[in-house]
Amino acid sequence: MSNRITINADVAAGTINRNIYGHFSEHLGRCIYEGIWVGEDSPIPNTNGIRNDIVEALKNIKIPVLRWPGGCFADEYHWKDGIGPREGRKRMINTHWGGVLENNHFGTHEFLMLCEMLECEPYISGNVGSGTVQEMSEWVEYMTFDGVSPMADWRKENGREKPWNVKYFGVGNENWGCGGNMRPEYYADLYRRYQTFVRNYGDNKIYKIACGPNVDDYRWMEVVMREAHNHMDAISLHYYTIPNEWSNKGPATGFSEDEWYATMKKALWMEELITRHSTIMDRYDPNKRVGMIVDEWGTWFDVEPGTNPGFLYQQNTIRDALVAGLTLNIFHDHCDRVVMANIAQVINVLQSVILTEGEKMVLTPTYHVFDMYKVHQDATALTTSIDGNEYKRGGQAIPQVSVSASKDAEGRIHVSLCNLDNENAADVDIDLRGLAAAALKVTGTELTASVKDAHNTFEQPEAVAPTAYKAFTVEGSAIRAKLSPMSVTVLEVISE
Numbered sequence: 001m002s003n004r005i006t007i008n009a010d011v012a013a014g015t016i017n018r019n020i021y022g023h024f025s026e027h028l029g030r031c032i033y034e035g036i037w038v039g040e041d042s043p044i045p046n047t048n049g050i051r052n053d054i055v056e057a058l059k060n061i062k063i064p065v066l067r068w069p070g071g072c073f074a075d076e077y078h079w080k081d082g083i084g085p086r087e088g089r090k091r092m093i094n095t096h097w098g099g100v101l102e103n104n105h106f107g108t109h110e111f112l113m114l115c116e117m118l119e120c121e122p123y124i125s126g127n128v129g130s131g132t133v134q135e136m137s138e139w140v141e142y143m144t145f146d147g148v149s150p151m152a153d154w155r156k157e158n159g160r161e162k163p164w165n166v167k168y169f170g171v172g173n174e175n176w177g178c179g180g181n182m183r184p185e186y187y188a189d190l191y192r193r194y195q196t197f198v199r200n201y202g203d204n205k206i207y208k209i210a211c212g213p214n215v216d217d218y219r220w221m222e223v224v225m226r227e228a229h230n231h232m233d234a235i236s237l238h239y240y241t242i243p244n245e246w247s248n249k250g251p252a253t254g255f256s257e258d259e260w261y262a263t264m265k266k267a268l269w270m271e272e273l274i275t276r277h278s279t280i281m282d283r284y285d286p287n288k289r290v291g292m293i294v295d296e297w298g299t300w301f302d303v304e305p306g307t308n309p310g311f312l313y314q315q316n317t318i319r320d321a322l323v324a325g326l327t328l329n330i331f332h333d334h335c336d337r338v339v340m341a342n343i344a345q346v347i348n349v350l351q352s353v354i355l356t357e358g359e360k361m362v363l364t365p366t367y368h369v370f371d372m373y374k375v376h377q378d379a380t381a382l383t384t385s386i387d388g389n390e391y392k393r394g395g396q397a398i399p400q401v402s403v404s405a406s407k408d409a410e411g412r413i414h415v416s417l418c419n420l421d422n423e424n425a426a427d428v429d430i431d432l433r434g435l436a437a438a439a440l441k442v443t444g445t446e447l448t449a450s451v452k453d454a455h456n457t458f459e460q461p462e463a464v465a466p467t468a469y470k471a472f473t474v475e476g477s478a479i480r481a482k483l484s485p486m487s488v489t490v491l492e493v494i495s496e
């Protein structure tokens with residue numbers, strides 16, 4: 001039976017904030033060091049110490065926003081250790097991630113230079129867990145104050161005359177866990193206090209982000225919203241897709257059929273999490289002034305054998321591509337509340353879009369999804385409905401197909417479709433109703449593979465790559481398509 005999809009070209013569901021396509025970079029494993037920062041003297045082609053290849057690749061997917069310096073690292077990070085001449089910066093142990101030396105060569109100036117090179121917004125995570133109110137306040141002054149002040153003068157001494165524009169600022173990270181093991185009542189009070197001293201200087205208006213819940217901790221959301229919603233612009237949510245359990249997450253490649261299925265099912269849980277947290281937010285913020293920011297999401301598998309367990313290095317397969325595609329579709333559906341999301345993490349950590357090894361770089365299947373989906377950035381989400389087939393296994397059932405559609409500023413409609421089933425193709429009948437013109441010009445791109453753990457390696461970097469998609473027919477406003485098993489497809493529809 002065919003999956004029947006209706007797309008209402010004349011019913012808008014809101015704007016898909018481009019920041020939903022955001023990324024996250026932490027001082028963890030080989031994300032910052034090696035992945036981004038190689039230093040000016042490196043034989044790897046770089047600009048002021050930052051790899052040229054990753055800048056080009058990330059600009060290609062229109063990276064809108066980048067979160068830094070953590071993660072758990074953020075609540076141990078003291079920003080003053082990472083400024084001034086690099087040779088003199090404090091050397092310390094990254095106690096949270098792998099116990100390796102952190103030489104602080106990548107600090108505030110380097111991160112904000114990277115964002116300028118990427119033409120993306122910086123999102124800074126401040127330290128509540130082990131930092132002081134003064135330290136947080138002075139960081140904001142250092143970065144954004146234009147004029148004479150102790151911190152602005154120090155910034156100028158360190159080579160940056162003009163302040164940076166820093167909009168997004170997180171007041172703590174996972175303060176229910178690695179950020180201080182706090183209760184929501186205690187964090188809510190601390191949040192109110194710390195954010196008071198996160199000042200707006202000149203034209204720089206800070207968008208304050210409170211630490212939100214872990215997964216389905218609805219009580220955390222309830223308490224922090226109740227006590228502090230008037231003092232925040234947004235609140236975060238963290239949810240990782242883990243096929244098995246924390247102590248045995250399952251491998252990134254060579255996984256079983258059950259692990260494929262569990263991954264899809266658990267990734268789909270994002271829908272319920274957003275809906276239920278959003279319902280709580282509605283009680284305190286019915287007009288949806290406060291955004292939800294899913295600033296850590298993605299797959300989390302066992303590390304690659306032989307790698308440092310604290311480095312969280314994992315391969316990335318067509319399964320990850322499906323998780324990315326269906327999750328981004330869910331974010332689109334909730335674009336009235338979800339204003340930003342940051343996949344974890346951008347390079348060499350968890351569900352990365354890029355992997356590096358020395359001077360080599362490989363783009364993962366997840367990268368290709370971000371590339372194919374970039375057409376949705378800032379577009380108008382269209383309402384869709386699906387009367388679809390179930391993808392069943394072991395007495396469980398999930399939808400076979402995930403769909404989302406948007407209309408861009410030029411009137412082009414983009415439809416993103418994921419077939420979660422790795423064995424069976426999916427027939428889809430799309431009714432594009434609400435269009436004035438009759439003739440549709442349709443083109444498509446598909447990402448698929450013939451084995452369920454297909455991935456790109458440094459030897460075979462193009463094993464999983466997008467190709468032109470032609471398995472469809474168009475009749476009036478109807479598109480009939482056959483989606484390959486385990487595929488992500490984006491159609492572009494122009495009405496003439």
Ligand code: AHR
Nearest residue numbers: 070071072073173174344
């Ligand atoms: O992304 C890895 C870690 O996951 C982050 O540091 C932390 O915030 C989360 O628990």
